[in-house]
Amino acid sequence: MIIVYGGTFNPPTIAHQKIAKQIIEKFKPSKFILLPVGDYYPWKDSFASFYHRKEMLKLTFPQPIFEISEIENEKAYQGTYKALKQIESQFKEEVRFLLGADNLDYLDQWLNYQSLIKEYKFIVLTRKGFDVENIIDDKFANYKANFSIHNFNLDIAAANFRNDPTKIDIVVKPVYSYLKKHNLYGVK
Numbered sequence: 001m002i003i004v005y006g007g008t009f010n011p012p013t014i015a016h017q018k019i020a021k022q023i024i025e026k027f028k029p030s031k032f033i034l035l036p037v038g039d040y041y042p043w044k045d046s047f048a049s050f051y052h053r054k055e056m057l058k059l060t061f062p063q064p065i066f067e068i069s070e071i072e073n074e075k076a077y078q079g080t081y082k083a084l085k086q087i088e089s090q091f092k093e094e095v096r097f098l099l100g101a102d103n104l105d106y107l108d109q110w111l112n113y114q115s116l117i118k119e120y121k122f123i124v125l126t127r128k129g130f131d132v133e134n135i136i137d138d139k140f141a142n143y144k145a146n147f148s149i150h151n152f153n154l155d156i157a158a159a160n161f162r163n164d165p166t167k168i169d170i171v172v173k174p175v176y177s178y179l180k181k182h183n184l185y186g187v188k
């Protein structure tokens with residue numbers, strides 16, 4: 001099984017790292033693929049470039065089980081469904097998608113979401129302020145079996161760092177050094 005963890009990773013935080021560690025321990029995947037949104041992402045606002053986010057992911061996840069996918073930066077935005085299809089085709093293994101409760105809440109607005117929830121299994125991370133079971137019951141009841149809930153309530157978000165770059169304990173030290181070197185998010 002391959003786990004795909006999609007996100008902006010703007011920047012990658014210790015929460016992303018802890019999530020990955022817990023999920024690897026619980027699900028024992030053969031590979032853990034990080035799928036950062038590309039520069040073509042239509043809702044991209046104040047993201048660091050794909051290149052910088054990819055480099056920071058390398059610093060946050062140096063172990064061989066991790067792979068950073070460039071699928072979402074190769075062409076115009078095609079959505080998660082097409083990205084997972086491509087990964088599945090490349091590796092010929094079951095693919096599960098890891099997402100947080102905040103993203104689950106608007107999964108029904110994603111491109112090709114009906115095909116996505118029919119064909120793939122999801123690992124959903126709990127998050128303060130979101131009732132995951134309720135969201136699944138309300139929006140995806142017919143596909144409830146495709147959702148596995150994983151309790152993770154560490155209240156760290158990349159936005160916390162972007163809003164206050166002095167909170168250096170939110171990112172790993174090599175990432176903080178990288179941010180300083182490239183003057184990202186106002187880190188000097």
